Amino acid sequence: MEYKAPIESNTGIVNVVTLGKPGGETVRIGGENTLPFHFFDDGSWPNPSVFALQILDREPPEDLPAFLYEPFKDVLHDPAKWAKKVEEFDYVDAIQLYLLSTDPADRGSAPEKAAEVTIKVAEATSLPLIIYGSGDPDKDAKVLPAVCEAVDGMNYLIGPVQKENYEVVGKAILAHGLFASAQTPMDINLLKELNVKLGHFFPLERIVIDPLSPALGYGIEYTYSLMERIKQLGEIIKDKMTQMPMIADFATEIWRSKQARENEEQGILWEAMTSLSLLTAGANILTHRHLKSMKLVKEMYESEVKQWQK
Amino acid sequence: MLVSGSQLVKLLPNKRPCRDCGFPTCFAFAMKLASGGATVDKCPHLSPETRAKIEELLIPPMKFVTIGTGGNKLEIGNEEVIYRHEKTFVHEPGIALLVSDKESDEEIQGAISRIRKLHYAWVGTMLRANLLAPYFESGDKPRFIAVVKRLRESIDLPLVIISEDAEALFAARDICADRQPLIYPITQGNIDTAIPKIKEKPTPVGVRAESVEGLVSLTTKLKASGIDDLVLDPGSKTMLEAIRDQTLIRRATLKQTFRPLGYPTMAFPCFMVRDNPLKEMLIASLYVNKYAGIIVLSNLDPNHMLPLLVQRLNIYTDPRFPMAVEEKYYEIGEPNEESPVLMTSNWALTYFVVSSAIESTKIPTFLLVQDAEGLGILTGWAAGKISGSTIAKLVKNCGIEERVKHRQLVLPGRIARISGATMEALDWKWEVTVGVREATAIGAFLPKYAKELKGKIAAGKAVPE
Structure with a gap:
């Protein structure tokens, strides 16, 4: 029996998104028509996935383990200094600013305050920002428009845009020339529905899909398979509503788990394995909280990506 | 791919509905063959070559x-x-x-x-x-x-x-x-x-x-x-x-x-x-x-x-079946007779997230897990798997009444609407508090609630009259 390598090719191409302020560093994601790491198939994955380190708009809650923020321990009270410090680690591609303090279950801080912190962070770093509200749809409907106004024209990614607030948040994102991270709870139909609704007034090529990313052990298999399906629908079936790049935002979820908190090496692997799985499933952006877990995955990824781009 | 019934039927006689194999048509037989519910020797009308060919097709593709x-x-x-x-x-x-x-x-x-x-x-x-x-x-x-x-x-x-x-x-x-x-x-x-x-x-x-x-x-x-x-x-x-x-x-x-x-x-x-x-x-x-x-x-x-x-x-979890945990009360930390009693559904994800959020508060707690056939809280309620009477049944049968001296139950915020029905089904012997909608809010909610519960117990108001 003769072996003929089962090489495949797809015709759907994932949208390209370029994030970052004018004059600053930019990252470009998307543009692929192969499945992740499938450099042996016909087609390409021209823009390597990017790694974003998460910072907070307040000092970290006390219940988080101290090892998590060790390299930043002197700047944790000041998000702008924190962001500046991130630049010292050249394997970080972008910063995710998580506006935790705006959460009504946290400090419930005001939209104006969030906008103020955001602009300071944006001025402090040349790295692209991914700015996330608390996820409370009502609060985000107030916080995110204020934030969008503050970073007008900076080509940042803003989220999470949810079905409860997509109109008001989406319009603010569009008005200020930014990108939308559209979040739905781990369901292919819900995410397509949100993209359709957004699409009535919002350009599809400015959307990034956030299918929600739980941690290893807490439901990662749902997102793993969902991301594989999204990528396949976009590339093979050419479904326009799934042709956006994807963000795997697990930074917060990982460190909720007891297993990540109780031991540093276990925590690093908990985050790194979650990251690598979702990278393998097709994520274009990955958010980490632990610098070492990011370094571990990024270095492996980068050394291999170079080999395949040769 | 695994061989399909429609591929196999092409190799079968398809001349008359002889039923010698015990199935009404060749197509029905082929479908059974493909799913492993019948063996090819049941058809007496095949040449040895065709039979061998079908047997070959039926071998799973991976050893x-x-x-x-x-x-x-x-x-x-x-x-x-x-x-x-x-x-x-x-x-x-x-x-x-x-x-x-x-x-x-x-x-x-x-x-x-x-x-x-x-x-x-x-x-x-x-x-x-x-x-x-x-x-x-x-x-x-x-x-x-x-x-x-x-x-x-x-x-x-x-x-x-x-x-x-x-x-x-x-x-x-x-x-x-x-x-x-x-x-x-x-x-x-x-x-x-x-x-x-x-x-x-x-x-x-x-x-x-x-x-x-x-x-x-x-x-x-x-x-x-x-x-x-x-x-x-x-x-x-x-x-x-x-x-x-x-x-x-x-x-x-x-x-x-x-x-x-x-x-x-x-x-x-x-x-x-x-x-x-x-x-x-x-x-x-x-x-x-x-x-x-x-x-x-x-x-x-x-x-x-x-x-x-x-x-x-x-x-390796089968995506066709939701992962579920057993219906019972779970002890988080080392709860005692004055500890809070919370309730959630038995979808493994819900259980994990809720129990892990409770654990982070370090407040010893009983968590009642309701069998919702592996659905989450809201979908479980919508599908009729979670209701006032199912919760009442769980409370009465799981043994929690012997473990706590109070009669205070916390329901997830997402099913706030059935708190009345739950109290009614419990013959008003329990008081129900509506908790939070998201597990992430448990960290803020539970310490406050535990303090209130302690106050109620001290004041002798933790059991409805």
Whole structure:
């Protein structure tokens, strides 16, 4: 029996998104028509996935383990200094600013305050920002428009845009020339529905899909398979509503788990394995909280990506 | 892909509805054949050639291979899909610990006791590593044989015997052939002398080549000699080669039904990565997602193994059935008669997230888990699996009333609307408080609530009149 390598090719191409302020560093994601790491198939994955380190708009809650923020321990009270410090680690591609303090279950801080912190962070770093509200749809409907106004024209990614607030948040994102991270709870139909609704007034090529990313052990298999399906629908079936790049935002979820908190090496692997799985499933952006877990995955990824781009 | 009924029906007589096979039509028979519910000999009207052809089509595209014997044996192969969302992955990869014969006797004893002790309870299942892989590295054959003998005698786990020296390989095999070890590697270099040796005492065989294509002539030769319990190593050196090789083998097996590659695979993070244990574990985790049947590791650090074993469990979870936990009350921390009682559904994800959020508050709590057939709170309520009366039944029957002296229950915020119905179904003997909508808010809610509960108990108001 003769072996003929089962090489495949797809015709759907994932949208390209370029994030970052004018004059600053930019990252470009998307543009692929192969499945992740499938450099042996016909087609390409021209823009390597990017790694974003998460910072907070307040000092970290006390219940988080101290090892998590060790390299930043002197700047944790000041998000702008924190962001500046991130630049010292050249394997970080972008910063995710998580506006935790705006959460009504946290400090419930005001939209104006969030906008103020955001602009300071944006001025402090040349790295692209991914700015996330608390996820409370009502609060985000107030916080995110204020934030969008503050970073007008900076080509940042803003989220999470949810079905409860997509109109008001989406319009603010569009008005200020930014990108939308559209979040739905781990369901292919819900995410397509949100993209359709957004699409009535919002350009599809400015959307990034956030299918929600739980941690290893807490439901990662749902997102793993969902991301594989999204990528396949976009590339093979050419479904326009799934042709956006994807963000795997697990930074917060990982460190909720007891297993990540109780031991540093276990925590690093908990985050790194979650990251690598979702990278393998097709994520274009990955958010980490632990610098070492990011370094571990990024270095492996980068050394291999170079080999395949040769 | 697996053969379908519509493919098979073309080979059947289709002339008349004779019903000799016991089915009303050839099509019905073909459907049963494809799903394994009937055998081809039930049709008396087939030529021997057609029957052989159908039998060939019905052989699963990937061989099923068993390594070891008894309760700890490892079963791999028989996978039916490339992506788990197409159906499910079936046989979890075996995790093997490499044991070099260069290690001292104390180190080897340490490895044995580590793998023996290594187990984690994880929602109703026990996570463990599966195999030991004695590795001939010392150059001293009697030493290797002694190590294999020792492993065989001290622990009932299947063995993967690894030796580039064929003589040592078969000598080691001879002392444990009854335990069905996997012997590795059979290569282009040793296959001709190995075949008669394998046939003396047949056991599963690990086949290694420098590429996927290179495996084809080896497996073809082995199969022609009647050796068919094979596990493939395409010789991948890097993460990308691993994904390429594993993907091509899986595709050739399932999409082309290419028999020479229709076997499970094995992978060696222990040789791909040296001196970087975390990276080795990441490569191993990649192989969990990407199709390996056996994964050989150089070390089993407990803090490294837990995430890997959890990932294996997650990826091999059947996506067609929601993961569920048992209906009962769970103790988080060490709750006493004054501790809060919260309630949630039995979808494993909901349970994990809620119990982990409670745990972070460090407040000892009882968590009542309602069987909602693996649905979440809101969908469980919408589907009628969670209602005032189901919750009341759970409260009355699970034994929580003997564990707490108060009668205060917290329902998830998402089902606030049934708090009245719940109190009614409990004959107003319990007071219901509406909790939070999201588990993430438990951290803020529970400490406050626990304080209030304490106040109520002190004031004698914790049991409704």
